[in-house]
Amino acid sequence: MIPRVGHAPDARRRYTPRPGAYAILPLGRGFLLTLQIAQEMDIQLPGGGIDPGESPLHALHREVLEETGWRIASPRKVGAFRRFVFMPEYDLWAEKICHVYAARPVHQIAEPIEPDHETLVLSPSDALESLGNDGDRMYLRRYLSPV
DSSP, rough: OOOBBBSOOTTOOOOOOEEEEEEEEEEEEEEEEEEESSSSSEEESSSEEOTTOHHHHHHHHHHHHHHHSSEEEEEEEEEEEEEEEEETTTTTTEEEOOOEEEEEEEEESSSOOOEEEEEEEOOOHHHHBBBSSSHHHHHHHHHSSSS
């Protein structure tokens, strides 16, 4: 069972499943993150939706490159969570099924190509304080404090 974070689903709404792959990317003494500047600013683990027919790992590499301009290596899955949200860019109520990986940033080859995205490197404490959703914070906290 994949744990739910955030608000419980509204029983009156229909949610579309939206699987995605996201990365914890340690870089130096900080973490490589994405700042999405849309209706409001949101700091996130880099990643995004898994396209139909695409594997989670392929989506992870593609999304990290699109959102940060970085190539990554050695991804390993650390867990998954679900959250129920409205995605204004798609006009969609979604059950986001977020597969979280830890990977090593290898080389920045470009600026982010995803519209309204900027790359940030934040310290562990600033990253935990700034991440915009409970699931991202939960997995970064677990990464920083393994059992």
